[in-house]
Amino acid sequence: MSSFSWLLISDLHLKSTHTTWSQNVVLRDMVRDIERKKEHFPRIDFIIVSGDLAHGGKPDQYRLVGHFLDDLLEILGLTRIDVFMVPGNHDIDRDICELTFHGTRAEFHNAENVEKYLSRDHERDTLLKRLSAFHEFERRYSDGMARTTTADGLAYISHRMVGNLPIGIVGLNSALACGNDQDKDNVVLGDRPIIDICEIIRESDVRLVIGVMHHPPCWLRDFDQRTFNQRFLPVCDVLHRGHLHEREVQLLYTGSDKPCLAIAAGAGYVWRQFRNSYSIVSLDSSKAECSATYFEYDSYSGGFEPRIAEKQPVSFRGQLPGGTPELSVAIAAIGGSAMQFAPYLASLISDRVTEVPIPLGNRIVFASIKMLEES
Numbered sequence: 382m383s384s385f386s387w388l389l390i391s392d393l394h395l396k397s398t399h400t401t402w403s404q405n406v407v408l409r410d411m412v413r414d415i416e417r418k419k420e421h422f423p424r425i426d427f428i429i430v431s432g433d434l435a436h437g438g439k440p441d442q443y444r445l446v447g448h449f450l451d452d453l454l455e456i457l458g459l460t461r462i463d464v465f466m467v468p469g470n471h472d473i474d475r476d477i478c479e480l481t482f483h484g485t486r487a488e489f490h491n492a493e494n495v496e497k498y499l500s501r502d503h504e505r506d507t508l509l510k511r512l513s514a515f516h517e518f519e520r521r522y523s524d525g526m527a528r529t530t531t532a533d534g535l536a537y538i539s540h541r542m543v544g545n546l547p548i549g550i551v552g553l554n555s556a557l558a559c560g561n562d563q564d565k566d567n568v569v570l571g572d573r574p575i576i577d578i579c580e581i582i583r584e585s586d587v588r589l590v591i592g593v594m595h596h597p598p599c600w601l602r603d604f605d606q607r608t609f610n611q612r613f614l615p616v617c618d619v620l621h622r623g624h625l626h627e628r629e630v631q632l633l634y635t636g637s638d639k640p641c642l643a644i645a646a647g648a649g650y651v652w653r654q655f656r657n658s659y660s661i662v663s664l665d666s667s668k669a670e671c672s673a674t675y676f677e678y679d680s681y682s683g684g685f686e687p688r689i690a691e692k693q694p695v696s697f698r699g700q701l702p703g704g705t706p707e708l709s710v711a712i713a714a715i716g717g718s719a720m721q722f723a724p725y726l727a728s729l730i731s732d733r734v735t736e737v738p739i740p741l742g743n744r745i746v747f748a749s750i751k752m753l754e755e756s
Contacts, residue, residue, distance in 0.1 A: 384423045384663060384664065384665045384666070384667075385423055385424060385426050385543045385544060385546075385663070385664060386422050386423045386424065386425050386426065386661055386662060386663040386664070387425060387426055387427045387428065387429055387661075387662050388415070388425050388427075388428045388429070388453070388457070388659065388660070388661060388662075389428075389429050389431070389621055389644065389646045389659070389660040389661070389662050389673075390428070390429075390430055390431075390646060390649045390659050390660070391430060391431040391432060391433065391469075391595075391621075391622075391623030391624075391646035391647070391648065391649060392432070392433040392469070392471075392623050392624065392626055392646070392647075392648035392649055392650070392651070393408070393430070393433065393434050393435075393446065393449065393649040393650055394433055394435070394436040394471055394648075394649075394650055394651065395408075395434065395435050395436060395442050395443075395445040395446050395449065395650075396435065396436035396437060396439075396442050396445075397441055397442065397445065403652065403653040404650050406653060406683075407649075407650050407653055407657050407678060407680075408449055408649065408650055410678065410683040410684070410685070411649065411657075411659055411678070411685065412449075412452045412453060412456065413683075414659075414676065414684055414685040415453065415456060415457070415659065416456040418676075419456065419457065422661055422663070423663050425457050425459070425661070426459075426463070426543050427459065427463040427464070427465065427541070427550075428450070428453060428454075428457075428459065428463060428464045428465070429465050429466075429550070429591070429593055429621055430450075430464065430465070430466040430467075431466075431467060431469075431593050431594070431595055431621050431622055431623040431646050432466075432467050432468055432469025432470075432471075432472065432555075432556070432594075432595025432596075432622075432623050432624065433469035433470065433471040433472060433595065433623060433624070434446045434466060434468075434469070434471075434472060434515070434518075435471060435472055435514070435515070436471050437471065437473075437474065437475070438471070438472050438473045438474035438475070438477075438511065438512065438514050438515060439474060439514060440514045440517070440518075442514075443514055443515070443517075443518035446518065447518065447522060450464055450522070461522055461523060461524070461525075461526075462523060462525050462526040462527075464522065464523065465539060465550050465552060465593060466519055466523075466552070466593075467552045467553060467554060467555070467593050467594055467595055468512050468515045468516075468554060468556040468595065469555075469556055469559075469595035469596075469623060469624060470556050470559035470560070470564055470595070470596075470624070472512060472514075472515040472556060473511045473512060473556055473559060473560060474511055474512075474513070474514060475511070475560055477510050477511050477513070478507060478508070478510050478511050479560075481507055481508055481510075481511070482511065482558075482560040482561075485498070485508055485557075485558050486558060486560070486563075486567060489558050489567075489569050489602070490602075491604060492572050492604045492605070492608070495569055495571050495572065495605070496571065496572055496573055499533060499535070499557075499571050499573060499574075500533070500573065505533060505535075508557060509557075511560070512554075512556060526539060527539065527540070528540075529581055531573070531574050531577040531578055531581070532577065533571075533573060533574060533577075535553075535554050535557070535570075535571060535573075535574040536551065536552065536553050536554065536570075536574040536575070536577065536578040537551070537552045537578075538550065538551045538552075538578060538581055538582060538585065539552075540585060540587065546588055546589060546666055547586055547587045547588055547589075548587055548588065548589040548590070548591060549582060549585050549587040549589070549590045549591070550591045550593065551578060551582065551590060551591065551592045551593065551617070552593050552594075553570055553574070553575075553578070553592065553593065553594040553613075554570070554574070554594075555568050555569075555570055555594045555595050555596040555600075555601075556595060556596075557569050557570070557571070559596075564596075564600065565600050566600065566601075566602060566603075567600075567602060568596045568600040568601050568602065568605070569601065569602055569605050570594070570601065570605055570608075570609060571605070572605070572608050575605075575608050575609060575612055575613050576608070576612060578613075579612050579613060579616050582616045583616065587698060588697045588698045589618050589619070589664070589695075589697055589698070590616060590617050590618050590619075590698070591617075591618065591619045591620075591621065592613065592617040592619070592620045592621065592641075593620075593621045593622075594620075594621075594622050595622060595623050595624050596622060596624050597622055597624065597625060597645070598610065598614075598620075598622075598633070600624075610635050611635065614633055614635040614641045615635050615639075615641075617641045618641060618642065618695055618696055618697070618698075619641070619642045619643075619644060619662075619664075619671060619695060620633065620641050620642070620643045620644070621643075621644055621645070621646060621662075622643070622645050622646070623645065623646045623648070625645065626647060626648035626651055626655075627645065627647060628645055628646065628647040628658060628660065628673075628675045628689060629643070629644070629645035630642070630643070630644050630645075630673050630689075630691040630693060631643050632693060639696040640696075642671055642693050642694075642695050644660070644662060644671075644673045646658075646659075646660055647659075647660065647675060647677070653680050654680050655678075656677050656678065657677070657678040658675050658676055658677045658678060658685070658688075659675075659676055659685065660673055660674065660675050660676070661673070661674045661676070662674075664695065666697070669694055669695055669696070669697060670692055670693070670694055670695065671692070671693055671694075671695040672690060672691065672692040672693075673689075673690070673691050674687055674689070674690045675687070675688050675689045675690075676688070712726050712727055736748060
C-alpha cells in the first residue's frame with residue numbers, strides 16, 4: 382500500500398447544556414458528510430483526536446464523546462483501537478484539586494521543579510485527578526490497544542502496520558499545567574516524558590512517527606519548548622495539534638537536517654456558525670508526500686466543503702519505507718510480471734544483490750552493474 386489516510390479531528394467540546402441541540406446538528410452533519418465522501422478518499426485507516434474531546438472534563442460528557450466516535454467508526458469500518466486521543470485543557474475538570482493547579486502553576490517555573498514533582502508518584506497522581514474522567518474514558522474506550530507508555534504514563538507510542546509501512550503514533554499530554562486564561566506560555570510536557578518517549582521511539586522499528594498533542598509548541602514554557610524542539614521534533618515526522626481552532630500546515634525546522642511537518646486541526650465544534658471543520662490527512666509513501674485537506678462547515682446547507690488542500694514532503698526513517706520483505710510485497714502488489722520478480726527487484730533496489738540478468742539468445746547471464754558501465 383503506497384497511499385493511506387487518517388481522519389484528524391479536534392476540539393469537539395461535547396457537553397450537555399442548552400447548546401446540545403446546536404452541537405448535535407454540527408457533529409451529526411459531520412458524520413453524514415464523512416459517510417458521503419469516504420468513497421473518494423484513500424482508505425481511512427485510523428482516527429486521531431487531538432484534545433478537547435469534552436467541554437469540562439465531566440464523566441457524562443465522555444458518554445457523548447463515545448457515542449460520536451462510535452458513529453464515525455461504524456461508517457468507516459474501524460474499531461475502537463483505531464482511535465488515538467490526547468487530552469486538552471477542556472478535558473480538565475476544574476472543580477477538582479483547584480488548589481493543586483495553582484500550586485502547580487507557581488512551582489512549574491523551571492525544568493528542575495517540573496522533574497521533581499512529576500517524578501513523585503503521589504504528586505503526579507494528585508495532579509492527574511483533574512484529568513481522571515478523560516483517562517477513565519480513554520482506558521475503557523481504547524481497551525485492547527497495544528501501546529508502550531513511559532514509566533510516568535505521560536506519553537505513549539502505539540505501533541501499527543499500514544500496508545507495508547510500520548508507523549508509530551505518539552501521544553503527549555500538554556494539559557498537565559492548564560487551568561485558566563493564562564495557559565499560554567505556561568503549558569508543560571516535562572523533560573522526563575519527552576526524553577523517555579524519544580528513547581522508546583529510537584528503539585522502535587518504525588519508518589514514520591506521527592506525534593499528537595493538544596497545544597501548539599509555542600505555548601510551552603521556554604525551558605520545555607527547548608527540550609521539545611531539540612529532542613522530540615528531530616524524531617517526529619508529522620505533528621498534529623489542536624487548541625487554536627484554526628487549521629494550519631507548516632514545516633517546523635530544528636537542529637536536525639530534516640523538518641517536521643506540523644498539521645493543526647481546526648475545531649470540530651465551537652458554535653454552529655463557526656468555521657467548524659474536520660481534516661483528511663493522506664500519505665503517499667511512493668512519493669514521500671503528505672497532504673491535508675480541510676472540510677469546513679456551512680451552517681445553512683449542513684455540508685462540509687473542501688477549503689484548503691496542501692501538500693508537503695515528508696521524511697521516512699531509514700533509506701526506504703520498509704525493509705526488503707516489505708518492499709517485495711509492495712512490488713508484487715503492482716501485479717503482472719512484477720509479481721514473479723518481486724523478491725529479486727526488492728533485493729536489487731535494497732543493494733542486497735548487485736547483478737542484473739541479461740538475455741543472450743536462449744540463455745540468461747548475470748552481470749554486475751559496474752561491469753556493464755565499463756563495457
